[in-house]
Amino acid sequence: MSRRHRLPLAAVLLAGLLAACDFSGGGQQARQTTTTSTTTRLTRDPVSGLPFVAVRDLPPEGQRTLRLIRAGGPFPYRKDGSVFGNREGVLPGRPSGSYREYTVPTPGEGDRGARRIICVTERPQAPPAAECYYSADHYTTFRRIQP
Structure with a gap:
């Protein structure tokens, strides 16, 4: 060539x-x-940047806990409704006392386990559309529960 x-x-x-x-x-x-x-x-919350999770995708115990939160209780654990300090800084910044934590029971665990729902509210009862987050690993990671 x-x-x-x-x-x-x-x-x-x-x-x-x-x-x-x-x-x-x-x-x-x-x-x-x-x-x-x-x-x-x-699929992410625009405020926190955390992924969303639908209520139907929470474990059944999480769905029950969320219903209890919205109904104002009664709660099975003494610490339910106590202030969550957000010391990890994973959730959006809020005034002190704005976050409340609730236990999501873990089948087979002898204590409270690692699962929690955290809601933004200044009183123990969260309104149905409250900003709530789910943690399956004791505050290491969070997902925003879709309202």
Whole structure:
């Protein structure tokens, strides 16, 4: 193959490669990124940045605890309704005393276990649309319970 034929072949290959690329910003990859980031935003609380969890996706004990919170009790544990200090700083900043903690019983545990629901409220009873969070691992991670 002579040198004269290499350049046109290289140009044809390059032109084909460039034609396969979409530099307009509206290609498939750009659409996937936009869709993914939109979905991500919808699955996270915009205030805390924490992922959402639907009430139906909480363990059954968590669903019962949430119903008790909204009804104002009675609570099975002495510490339920006590102030949660947010010392870990994972939840959004609030005035002292704004967060209350409630135990989510863990089957097979002899004590309170590690699961908790934390609600923003200045009184032990949280209104139905209160800002509440679920932790399955004793405050290491949280998910915002969808109102």
